[in-house]
Amino acid sequence: MSTAALDLNSLGNVRHDWTLGEVSALLALPFADLVFHAQRVHRTYFNPNEVQVSTLLSIKTGACPEDCAYCPQSVRYDTGLEREELMAVDAVLENARAAKAKGATRFCMGAAYRSPKDKQLKVVAEMIRGVRALGMETCATLGMLTPQQALELKEAGLDYYNHNLDSSEEFYEKIITTRTFQDRLDTLDSVRNAGINVCCGGILGMGEDETDRAKLLLTLANMPQHPESVPVNQLVQVTGTPLKGVEPLDPFDFVRTVAVARLLMPRSHVRLSAGRTEMNDQMQALCFLAGANSIFYGEKLLTTDNPESDRDQALFKRLGISPEAPAVCADVNEHESHHCADRCGSVRKTAVENAAHA
Ligand code: SAM
Ligand code: DTB
Ligand code: SF4
Numbered sequence: 001m002s003t004a005a006l007d008l009n010s011l012g013n014v015r016h017d018w019t020l021g022e023v024s025a026l027l028a029l030p031f032a033d034l035v036f037h038a039q040r041v042h043r044t045y046f047n048p049n050e051v052q053v054s055t056l057l058s059i060k061t062g063a064c065p066e067d068c069a070y071c072p073q074s075v076r077y078d079t080g081l082e083r084e085e086l087m088a089v090d091a092v093l094e095n096a097r098a099a100k101a102k103g104a105t106r107f108c109m110g111a112a113y114r115s116p117k118d119k120q121l122k123v124v125a126e127m128i129r130g131v132r133a134l135g136m137e138t139c140a141t142l143g144m145l146t147p148q149q150a151l152e153l154k155e156a157g158l159d160y161y162n163h164n165l166d167s168s169e170e171f172y173e174k175i176i177t178t179r180t181f182q183d184r185l186d187t188l189d190s191v192r193n194a195g196i197n198v199c200c201g202g203i204l205g206m207g208e209d210e211t212d213r214a215k216l217l218l219t220l221a222n223m224p225q226h227p228e229s230v231p232v233n234q235l236v237q238v239t240g241t242p243l244k245g246v247e248p249l250d251p252f253d254f255v256r257t258v259a260v261a262r263l264l265m266p267r268s269h270v271r272l273s274a275g276r277t278e279m280n281d282q283m284q285a286l287c288f289l290a291g292a293n294s295i296f297y298g299e300k301l302l303t304t305d306n307p308e309s310d311r312d313q314a315l316f317k318r319l320g321i322s323p324e325a326p327a328v329c330a331d332v333n334e335h336e337s338h339h340c341a342d343r344c345g346s347v348r349k350t351a352v353e354n355a356a357h358a
Contacts, residue, residue, distance in 0.1 A: 038259035052294035054106040055099035064112035079240035105326035108139035115144035125156035132157040150194035162199040168215035201231035205249035221264035234275025262291025
């Protein structure tokens, strides 16, 4: 499809029937037009000066049996990473308290599992209960889940589950051989059916082409319900992984992908995720302008570096950005703890919509 055939005025409608032609045409728009429309749509649904802030913690590190070519935690690659067993619940909660004190509103616990064992899941459920009791939103990323495991996490109070598709189905096969794209979709179904918010996105700069990026976005945007959170990661190149040394992506193509994610999934939070350490402040500001409205905050992602908190606070101040209020009750005891997230979420949405329409 030529860019001329796109109906730019209808952008902003929530749709689930995008075509590859439309997505490719959006990616091919002149840069200023694309960012303009992304910003216009962004303002329809969100306060453009608020960014959601999540902090990550690796609760089980390294020795993962999967062979994801980008990942420093795969047991197959010698990246010099020290493996660590599942952390104790108290230690995780100490980290969550520190993240909250620094301004994070969501705490995301990541584990280098292919799929957690039920015994491990029970410990993670305790962590989720504890983080929820601190008044923070909870997120976990633990690999593949059965439908029953997803229900257990929901019961513990899990607000979000992160499970990325990473790229197009065709490119996926070139970077991971130990599981299929369909395995990922199956877990995402289990998460959705359990009533947990879906956090699903990908990694750019792995040597994929523009069609792969278009197909990744198309798969996300044509899900029956859009992921509430869409992390867009820039590959962090780690020595020892097969993707070390791959040609970096043109930064403008990264911004374009963020902008098209914003246009295809107008109500979702688009997270500027891994890779910010390699981006300057101007590049990050451009991503916010293109509709990114969430970041990982805190000195570490899972095993690699993230910008210092001071630097992020200074950036927010320079850009007039405030952290978005969490969607959980300040007083969790007033409600049935984990079940209050939806109610409070709707309160927040009203406030944001008011701001957007003011
Ligand atoms: N093992 C679980 C899984 O794969 O779903 C959870 C942890 S895994 C590290 C979470 C996500 O981190 C991956 O899906 C991938 O998108 C992202 N990731 C891992 N290594 C990365 C890297 N070097 N650069 C950017 N993103 C990365
Ligand atoms: C996501 O999309 N990115 C985060 C989070 N979800 C779990 C992980 C980034 C990991 C970067 C490499 C590392 O620090 O190990
Ligand atoms: Fe394991 Fe997740 Fe890393 Fe893949 S991305 S090697 S599944 S920790």
